[in-house]
Amino acid sequence: MDKTYQPQNIEQKHYERWEREGRFKPAGGEASFCIVIPPPNVTGTLHMGHAFQDTIMDTLTRYHRLRGDNTLWQHGTDHAGIATQMVVERQLNAEGLSKHDLGRDAFIERVWDWKASSGGRINGQLRRMGASVDWSRERFTMDDGLSAAVQDVFIQLFEEDLIYRGKRLVNWDPVLHTALSDLEVLSEDEQGSLWHFRYPIEGSDESVTVATTRPETMLGDTAVALHPDDERYQHLVGQHVRLPLVDRLIPVIADDYVDPDFGTGCVKITPAHDFNDYEMGQRHNLPMINVFTDDAAINDDMPEDYRGLDRFDARKKLLAEFETLGVLERTEPHSLKVPRGDRSGAVVEPYLTDQWYVKIAPLAEPAIAAVENGDIKFVPENWSKTYFDWMHNIQDWCISRQLWWGHRIPAWYDDNGNVYVGKTEQDVRSKHGIADAVALRQDDDVLDTWFSSALWPFSTLGWPEKTPQMSDFYPTSVLVTGFDIIFFWVARMIMFGLKFAGDVPFREVYIHGLIRDQDGQKMSKSKGNVLDPIDLIDGIDLEALVSKRTAGLMQPHLAPRIEKATRRQFPDGIPEFGTDALRFTFASLATTGRDIRFDLGRIEGYRNFCNKLWNASRFVLSTTEPLLSTTSHTIVDDSFAGRWIRSRFTHMTEQVQRQLARYRLDLAAQAIYEFTWHEYCDWYLELSKATLYDDDASSDAKLATMHTLAATLEGLLRVLHPFMPYITEEIWQRVAPVAGVSGTSICDTRWPVVATDSSVAEADHNMAWLQTFVLGIRQIRGEMDIAPGKRLDVLLVDATKDDRARYADNARLIEKLANLNSVTFVDGSDEEPPSATAMHGEMKICVPMAGLIDIDKEIDRLSKQLSKSETDLARTEGKLGNPSFVERAPEAVVATEKQRAEEHRQQIALLREQIQSLRDIDAA
């Protein structure tokens, strides 16, 4: 083995072999475990969020495989309608073409080409992450099977009147030319103005002043509204206003919706361009006048000199004109929520169009119940509240998109505007008896990407066919996802799963946090703070990193700033950390919070952890070779050290099990780290040396120690494997034979059986005694600046019978660990030489000074300990002196406290005595 851990030498070969050997296919026993991957965009690339999420899923998947479950991690990709179409359109634009130049069919073909050429990228990256998805079952949302599922669902919903088509106000993206669902619209606070317009009352000198943030929509005003109880304007209700510019008469109406305290208390009403106005329009039967074109320019029904003007240009022109007309009373700064499309960033326009909707309330009801009654559990639980809030206020879902890339809506129209829904045109004709002579035209629109995503947990398993996978794996075990798509995806899967697959899609929803940069900023290209998981695995030099971060920016002027920040943060680029270190870092970061700051310091620490494991393994392999020629692997190691490390291993394994069951990968990882570094390496390996290098130790004892070394490491590798698949496989290949374990891959092994050794308590006691002893010596060394290499002569004063026995049993170990030259028992009555002292219960461990130690320094050191003990004693005595504590606290607590007080008193007495004797010597 190499002296240092070199991840690049060990990762890919193992992955290739696992895949070749079909190790990711379900092959377990009775219990089944299944996760469906949140499908990444087919043409996308792996980002930190994926890498994090995939680590969680892979860890759970590999864990369940080791537990012997029939385990499936179902993989697939998403066609990602808008996102993918935008990318290809941008490519076309770069060639000076638009999608209309190609036409629909050619454009779609072009998108398929793009998928073919770039669609493998994310899969390659998933492999680098070690993701053990079942590649043989990979699906794509626009596969034939999945498309058929989409059609079936659409048709059934339509036939049950749960899908309808209607002309309504929708969120219109005037750049992408498509409708958006409410969820795809993000409202941000922006600085704008509140303009006050004076509208003249017809047949009167009076006027009414309205306030608006959208002046250009006044072209479509069909009323002015005020609050019914607003005394200022009562007399105006029922009168009419003559709309400036367009010269139209519109009524003044009263409606509760109006807030008399906002603006002037009078509102202009534009039912065709505002959701509230739309509703008010419905209530008052107001006409709806559409002002815009699909581009959100002024349409041809508007006054001539406005036609064709972009909405914002129209606004300027209109304001200028109003100014001259004296209609603009005043302008005040005003902050408002501006709705923008989440993809285009364009200001979304409420716009009247024909769209398809899912009537959602009937689907929502059972989906709410499923979480209420515990059929589905959110982890952490509080996310269910977010889910409920949204579900209780859910609006009908606009599912049609005016795009080309996606599942085309299976609806056909005749020339009379009748709509027929079916799988194919032929299907529709035969179902409805429509002659071939009657022209039918398919709906141009495609479905919202999330429509097919909503079917994902069952469409990927073969629904609507009754496949073995459906019966084996549905409902799936757990959905692992971020809170940002609870509404987009989780809720909709629950609704559709219950409706179509007859059961919840998953038993649990594990919601993880979002990965942010080290300053808590969201990672984004334009901020230039993106980290590519693959760069963390392979490393990247500074120049490559800089050019990667500054290439292809939407706002190229940001490049210098990004470059500067990158050079400052990564003066030497990013070193290679390897997949296992990255995965362990993610696991350790998987806490319950919302935001996760990705700190490079941690991945470095876990790379070091890999190195630690690597080198411990080198040690084990180099010392346990004799086991290979041993015929019996039923060696029993009954040394206390062996029992102790086995007990710690069991404890750790239990911890990991328990924490994984509650998705606390951070705590599971911590338990492994702690055991590996601070118990197995720091103590057990060192203890083992004392036996292995002891010429007097029996060969049985040596073999037993070797066996425990190897067996514990082999078990540790299994427990660690779900987190760090590569390094554990690499080491396991070498350690398994030594540990007497057969098999060709660690993937073949089973999770260690957690067995409790009856003599654990005694071993733990003995170890604690030994550790106190060794640590006492080390502390003296450390604080008194005695070189670690200096072998010490030690006196044990006032040792009890028990101390003597324990020392006798462990002399070799202690002498080795504390690096002692000699140990002499001394009775309290004997003369002690001046010494530095460590207290061990009633016993004093004395290191004679003999030129090694400065008396004053030792007095200081002991005084510090004394004062700490005194503080502690005072606190404990304070408690015990409180009658209500003694009366009311549990007996065990009081007993502990009493024992503690006794120990402190003993310590204090010993310390005082020791300090005094040093002072006497000093004075003499």
Next chain:
RNA sequence: GGGCGAUUAGCUCAGGGGUAGAGCGCCACGUUGACAUCGUGGAGGUCGGUGGUUCGAAACCACCAUCGCCCACCA
């Protein structure tokens, strides 16, 4: 306007009714036969504030402050 989360060591974060924890960073010493990607020792916190519950609160409750996120129709 509602809701949710966070506030613990210099930094990143765990924990949880019974004497404050880890990693990184820091200081000192160290090439001891796995590992300097290391070892040993050490310094460092009145757990955001104020009340309350309790024998006991950093932890539970209430309120407040600061930061962040989500939802919502004030033009």
